[in-house]
Amino acid sequence: MTPGQVHSLLRLETAALAVGRGDMPLAQAIDLSVPAGTGLLLRGPNGAGKSTLLLTLAGLLPPLSGSVVLQGHNEEEGPAFHHCGHRNAVRPRLTARETLGFWRTLNGNPAVPVDAALERVGLVRQARLDAAYLSAGQQRRLVLARLLVSARPVWLLDEPSSALDAEGQVLLGELVREHLGQGGMAVIASHDPIAVPGLPVLTLGAAR
Numbered sequence: 216m217t218p219g220q221v222h223s224l225l226r227l228e229t230a231a232l233a234v235g236r237g238d239m240p241l242a243q244a245i246d247l248s249v250p251a252g253t254g255l256l257l258r259g260p261n262g263a264g265k266s267t268l269l270l271t272l273a274g275l276l277p278p279l280s281g282s283v284v285l286q287g288h289n290e291e292e293g294p295a296f297h298h299c300g301h302r303n304a305v306r307p308r309l310t311a312r313e314t315l316g317f318w319r320t321l322n323g324n325p326a327v328p329v330d331a332a333l334e335r336v337g338l339v340r341q342a343r344l345d346a347a348y349l350s351a352g353q354q355r356r357l358v359l360a361r362l363l364v365s366a367r368p369v370w371l372l373d374e375p376s377s378a379l380d381a382e383g384q385v386l387l388g389e390l391v392r393e394h395l396g397q398g399g400m401a402v403i404a405s406h407d408p409i410a411v412p413g414l415p416v417l418t419l420g421a422a423r
């Protein structure tokens with residue numbers, strides 16, 4: 216079975232989902248249905264709850280009410296979600312190559328080899344450099360490479376384009392399009408344009 220055939224059974228669904236922090240609601244009545252091979256772009260002003268929604272979809276925050284279900288997912292195949300927060304979560308004293316090796320081992324389901332992932336994101340020359348010495352955009356590219364080294368069907372990306380140069384933004388669009396093309400899913404919170412044609416948009420309101 217190809218990845219696309221495996222993922223084609225999956226669908227990310229929320230029903231009457233309310234998300235928030237503590238007892239403070241930020242967004243309510245969210246009814247999503249994201250089938251395999253499609254994505255969703257989250258828009259909305261600062262503080263609207265986009266990051267909170269991504270964390271809730273990832274299972275890292277509890278819903279205030281309602282449900283999140285990944286239909287068709289077999290738990291025995293391991294975790295389905297890659298959550299990449301707006302912070303890079305890189306360890307300063309691991310090299311770029313060690314960082315990807317660490318994530319590949321931790322996340323399991325090995326996919327693209329570490330050196331191939333570094334090449335894909337343009338970090339070959341930085342492979343042996345401590346992550347602390349990577350520029351902001353290079354650290355962001357390392358986060359993108361992390362998506363590649365372990366196969367997970369659902370990418371939850373929080374401001375993935377921040378600090379990326381124009382070429383990096385093109386790369387991000389390519390990676391997301393390829394992932395969707397293989398039957399994956401992506402929910403992306405961003406204030407920037409994302410180079411994925413036809414991406415549906417969910418706009419969260421201001422929470423002020």
Ligand SMILES: Nc1ncnc2c1ncn2[C@@H]1O[C@H](COP(=O)(O)OP(=O)(O)OP(=O)(O)O)[C@@H](O)[C@H]1O
Pocket residue numbers: 236237241259260261262263264265266267268404422
């Ligand atoms: N740990 C926390 N405890 C309490 N409130 C929090 C916590 N984290 C975030 N918040 C609040 O939740 C609200 C929504 O934050 P969130 O990060 O989800 O917004 P966002 O739409 O992603 O914003 P941005 O566009 O600025 O990234 C904000 O008012 C924020 O202060």
